[in-house]
Amino acid sequence: MGNSPSKKQPPVIAQCSAPAYCVKSVGSRHIVLAGGGGAAKTGVANKIETLLLSFDRLDCAHLPTNQNGVAMKAHLASAVTTDPYATMNMDVVCLGMPEYGRYLLAAGHDQYCDIYESKGFALSNNSGREEGGRSLLTLNFEHIARIQTDEKTGGSYQKTVRFDRSLMGQPRRLVTGGADGCIRVWDVDAIYHKDSSSTLRPMLKLSAHNGDVDDLDVSLDGRTIVSIGHDARVYLWAVSDGKRLMELPVLPDIGKEFRVRSIRFTALGSVNVIFVAAYNQIRRSSKSISYLALWAFNRDRCVCKPVVVREACRETISTLAVSECGNFTAIGTLSGSVGIFDTHEMKALYMARETHGIFVTGIEFLPHRTVDFLPLRDRDASRQRVAFPGVASEYRTAIVSLSADQTVQFHAKTVRFDRSLMGQPRRLVTGGADGCIRVWDVDAIYHKDSSSTLRPMLKLSAHNGDVDDLDVSLDGRTIVSIGHDARVYLWAVSDGKRLMELPVLPDIGKEFRVRSIRFTALGSVNVIFVAAYNQIRRSSKSISYLALWAFNRDRCVCKPVVVREACRETISTLAVSECGNFTAIGTLSGSVGIFDTHEMKALYMARETHGIFVTGIEFLPHRTVDFLPLRDRDASRQRVAFPGVASEYRTAIVSLSADQTVQFHAVPFSRRSSFTLFMLKLSIVTAFIYYLIWFLCGTTTHITNVH
Incomplete structure (x- = not known):
């Protein structure tokens, strides 16, 4: 698909019976759609529908298929009538752990916010022809409370709603914005236990904007609210006391002719709060243009600065979403187009032009994994929690889009590598004690005659002394090498030209040299790699650093992105995960550490866990790809993903040491159990x-x- 318009029409996975305006992913198997015809008696129903996402063989002849040839469809599993209101804005949050199927749903119905609850998974009673009479796994939402969230005289209306997700499985606050220009913060526990006869008051009421509150979001730590008003102002607020922290400044790159349409916080950053803003032209024209900007907000210094600003498309953005991991941003437009972007650089990864017949009303990312319980076994009453591949497990990222044309479409960005080259290594690169780098033709090696002598495709006189380490970029265009002469060079694979020498890090100076280096899967415009630095002169007070570098091949410029102290030991080995999000090190003292590549923040450190220096580290896979068994009357072998050895963890590695032991190390997912x-x-x-x-x-x- 790349960054060019998609040639193949994205599959329609569901047809809505009524106009739908909201879509949310619920758990790992379901999406919730909401909309309707409103109070007008037009015969158009007002509903909140739960749909089960599945890959199956039912009616395969006419259903769209995923890249493995498996039909995907969203099956209607259950519905809740919301008469006389059409749901125009909605949010859903998990209660407890996702495998229990308990969720709270907040739906905007005119000046009210209606709260619904699902108390667990259930089987639907489908007897219609559409599902072949099958019972489907569903979530039955029931109405539990109603609160008035807008008090405008004439035309009162809730415009937007978001839950606070700072505590996993324990939503504490609900934040609403209305036509009266006010933001209201509600106590979720008080709503949950509200008596039907009582009137609930918000914990906090902020007079935020002159006119409607068009959009808002709550930061993942629950401390900050960002709001967009119809007055074209964007403000950041403190949740604790309602203080207005600052107004978002105008982007100098695009000026005052643009205003923020939508905004979403991301999971990126730890010191700063990172969010994405979508910009549209204030005055519509035949030549529309829109931008995406990545902002960094420092709460302590109350400073907000743009990190990346890039043109998104030549259309007007109607909706915005950010993936749970924060690495991907998706947009929908008024022309019916859908796009997916790399959040870090705002480069388009996927664009389906005018794929919907009319404007896109909602976009939602789909999960990569399904968390569930293993079946009960004889003489074992315990329920073990396990992760299975989710509906998006075969893709780099995947979304569903919803439009006023009453269709739900599936869009996905495949893995970064070209599948025509996956499993087909073209070159082997070696470095030796003679200071030379040699590039070999893998196909020639594979078919080499035992009596013949093979010559390298390319031989580079790279260093004075040994070539200590090297790596090849994931696009196969660049080699980086480290010599015993303490030099680090970048080379072009095509012709062996030396592109540049890696500059000295000003943060640490010439007293340090690069020990090891690895390219990552991050970045699209720039090539991103990690370098480990040790002291040139050993001392009793050892110290080492990790640096994240960005290399722009076109301009032949290399700049450090992050430099951070790794440990007070000497690094002996380095590895980067396949996704690029994690970096691991081993040390001469036998310690093992895992870091977040984006900020080089330590996630795990086992001090002197080996008796002697670590010789190797390797990341373990999250999934196992295999074939389904052959079936009667079907000779095709379908490719499917199963949980890998690291599927239960955020990331996992094995470490090897000269003490002749292999150890397992893992970073667990954040769970509510620690709080409990x-x-x-x-x-x-x-x-x-x-x-x-x-x-x-x-x-x-x-x-x-x-x-």
């Missing part, structure tokens, strides 16, 4: 203190009575 454990411990300590006070008071009373 903390609250349990706090409760025990509190109970103990109360008991101690009661005991001491009782003893004092007894002594007084004796005297």
Whole structure:
């Protein structure tokens, strides 16, 4: 698909019975659609529908298929009637762990926000022809509460709604924006236990804008709200006290002729809060143009700066979404186009021009994995939690788009590499003690006659002394090499030309040299690689650094993106995960560490876990790709993904050492259990203190009575 318009029409996975304006991914198998015809008696239903996403063989002849030839469809599993209101804005959040199927749904119905709850998975009773009478796994949402979220006199209307997701499985706040220009922050627990006869008041009410609040979002740490008003102003607010932190400045690159259409926080960054903003022209014209900008907000210094600003398309953006990992951004347009972008550089990865017949109303990213329980076994009442491939597991990223043309479409960006080259290595690159780099033709090696002598395709006199390490970029165009002469060079694979020498890092100076280097799968315009730095002169106080570099081949410029201290030891080996998001090191002292590549922040460190220096590190796969068994009357072998050995973890590695041991190391996913454990411990300590006070008071009373 690349960054050019998609040639093949994206598959329509569902047809809506009524106009739908909202789409949300719920868990790992379902999407929720909402919309309707409103209060007008036109015969158009007002519904919230739950659809089950599946790959199956039912009616394969006329259904669109994924890249493996498996038919994909969104099956209607259940529906809730919302008469007389059409749902125009919606958000969904998980209650507890996702495998339990408990969710809260907030739907905007005129001046009200209606709250629905699903209390677990259920089987639908489908007896219609469409599903062949099958019972489908569904989530049955039930109405539990209603709150008034707008108080404008005449034309009161809730425009937008978002849950606070700072505590996984424990939504604490609901934030709404309305036509009266006010932002209201609600206590979710109070809504959940609200009496039907009582009137609930918001925890916080902010007079935010002159006119409608068009859009808002809550940061992932739950501390900051960003809001967009019909007055073309964008503000950042503190959730704790409602203080207005700052106004988003005008982008100097595009000027005042553009305004923010939509905005979303990302999971990127730790020191700064990173968010994406979509810009449209204020005055519409026949030559429309829109931009995407990546912003970094530093809360401590109250400073907001643009990181990347790039033209998105020559159309007007209607909707925006950011993936859970933060690495991908998706847009829909008024012309019916759908696009996916790399958030880090805002480069288009996928664009389907006018794929819908009319404007796109919603976009949602699909999950890469499904979390569930294993079946109960004899003599074992425990339910083990396990991860299976999700509906997007075969793709780099995947989304569904919703339009006023009443269709739901599936869009995906395949893995970065060209599939015509996957599994077909073309070159082998070696470096030796003679200081030379040699590039060999793999096909010639494979078919080499035992009596013949093979010559390299390319021989480069690279270094004075040994070639200590080298790597080849994922596009196969660039080699980076490290010599015993402490030089690091970048080379063109095509002709062996030396492109440049890696400059000295100003942050650490000439006292350090590169020990190892690895290219990553990050970046699209630039080639991104990781370098590990050790001290040239060893000392008792060792220190090492990790640096993330960006190399622009066209301009032949290489700049450091992140430089951070790795550990107080000497690095012996380096590895980067296939996705590029994680970096691992081993040290001469036997320690093993895992880092977030984007910020080089330590996620895991096992100090001196090996008895002697670490000789190798390797990342483990999240999935296993295999063939389905052959079926009767079907000789095709369908390719399918199963959970890999690292599927239960955020990332996992094995380390090898000269102590002749192989160890397993992993970074777990963030879970609510740690918070629950903390609250349990706090409760025990509190109970103990109360008991101690009661005991001491009782003893004092007894002594007084004796005297």
